[in-house]
Amino acid sequence: MAKRIEVSGLNAYYGQVHAIEDVSMTVEPRSVTAFIGPSGCGKSTLLRTLNRMHEVIPGTRVEGKVFLDDEDLYAPSVDPVAVRRVVGMVFQRPNPFPTMSIYDNVAAGLKLNGVRRKAQLDEIVERSLKHSNLWNEVKDRLAKPGAGLSGGQQQRLCIARAIAVEPQVLLMDEPCSALDPISTLAIEDLVSQLKTQYTIVIVTHNMQQAARVSDRTAFFNIAGAGKPGRLVEIDDTSKIFTNPTEKATEDYITGRFG
Numbered sequence: 001m002a003k004r005i006e007v008s009g010l011n012a013y014y015g016q017v018h019a020i021e022d023v024s025m026t027v028e029p030r031s032v033t034a035f036i037g038p039s040g041c042g043k044s045t046l047l048r049t050l051n052r053m054h055e056v057i058p059g060t061r062v063e064g065k066v067f068l069d070d071e072d073l074y075a076p077s078v079d080p081v082a083v084r085r086v087v088g089m090v091f092q093r094p095n096p097f098p099t100m101s102i103y104d105n106v107a108a109g110l111k112l113n114g115v116r117r118k119a120q121l122d123e124i125v126e127r128s129l130k131h132s133n134l135w136n137e138v139k140d141r142l143a144k145p146g147a148g149l150s151g152g153q154q155q156r157l158c159i160a161r162a163i164a165v166e167p168q169v170l171l172m173d174e175p176c177s178a179l180d181p182i183s184t185l186a187i188e189d190l191v192s193q194l195k196t197q198y199t200i201v202i203v204t205h206n207m208q209q210a211a212r213v214s215d216r217t218a219f220f221n222i223a224g225a226g227k228p229g230r231l232v233e234i235d236d237t238s239k240i241f242t243n244p245t246e247k248a249t250e251d252y253i254t255g256r257f258g
Contacts, residue, residue: 002029002199003069003086003168005050010064011228012045012054019045021228023064025218032191032200034210034237037220037252042229043203046220047171050201051087052080068169085113088167092174094154096146096161103142105157109165124164132160133190152183159190163198170194172202176209188213207253211241219249 005027012019020042027033035043048054049062052073066073073083096105106125107115115121125142129135134156138149146157155175162170172191176184191200191213204210210217218234233246244250 002197004029005169005199005201006065006067007046007050008065008067010046010049010062010066012042012049012063013061014057015059018228020049020220021230023231025231025234027199027201028216029199030195030197031215032195032202032213033234034214034217035201035203035220036205036207036210036217037229037232038222039205040229041220041222043220044173045229047089047173047201047203050169050171051089052083053089055080085109085165086167087169087171088162088165089171089173090155090158090162090175093178094151094158096149096154096157098145098147100146101143102138102146102149102157105146106160106164109161113165125160128160128164129157131163131194132156133186133193134160150183152179152186155179155183155187156190159187159194163194167198169199169201172200174203174205177205184209207241211237217241219244219246219252221248221252 007023007025010023011021023046035047037043045054050066054060054062062074068086097108100108103125106128107121110121110124126135129138134153137153149157176187188209194200202213214237216234217237217240219232219240220229221232222229232248233244240249241253
């Protein structure tokens with residue numbers, strides 16, 4: 001069951017550097033929310049706070065609240081590893097495990113979670129590859145290295161790996177930035193299909209991509225060098241791109257800055 005994300009008064013730091021300031025927003029279930037804005041405005045940092053990947057970096061800290069439905073993900077009793085099982089992530093560059101086969105790449109998280117029965121693994125691997133629109137391309141070479149696939153196929157393999165453990169939320173940090181236009185279109189089509197089952201948040205620098213794939217768009221900006229990133233506005237994507245409330249949003253979308 002896809003879940004709603006509620007962010008309240010969120011601040012994130014890298015040591016003494018204040019990366020994002022006082023972000024409050026809601027991400028609706030079974031939808032795609034795009035984060036847009038100039039480089040350095042905190043889009044990827046915010047994304048990483050949603051599954052506690054931010055704190056993997058030494059010296060970082062987060063203040064504020066992130067709720068997944070009614071659960072506070074930063075409560076002292078919550079295990080960050082458990083959060084990352086529920087809130088999956090696909091990174092900017094495809095990162096299949098280089099020494100593993102296509103099959104084992106998809107099954108890796110399942111095995112970590114204690115799934116051992118081969119029939120069950122087979123079923124979930126096939127289903128995940130089908131959901132990532134990769135099954136027909138790889139079904140006859142599942143034992144081949146995942147790193148031997150093309151860039152676009154590798155990214156879809158990483159998506160299959162992420163959804164195999166059945167998360168409720170899927171985070172995507174510029175998942176098409178390293179891909180050619182045809183592979184990009186394949187990933188965008190896949191995102192549109194996956195939102196029927198998952199809550200998806202995608203960071204993108206591509207305005208056309210945000211307009212194509214997202215239901216809602218959040219625009220982030222920075223007031224100047226050394227200033228933290230802030231959420232300027234979030235609204236339905238159609239409104240953000242045709243009639244934004246804030247002039248800064250309009251200036252960014254129309255290319256007047258950024």
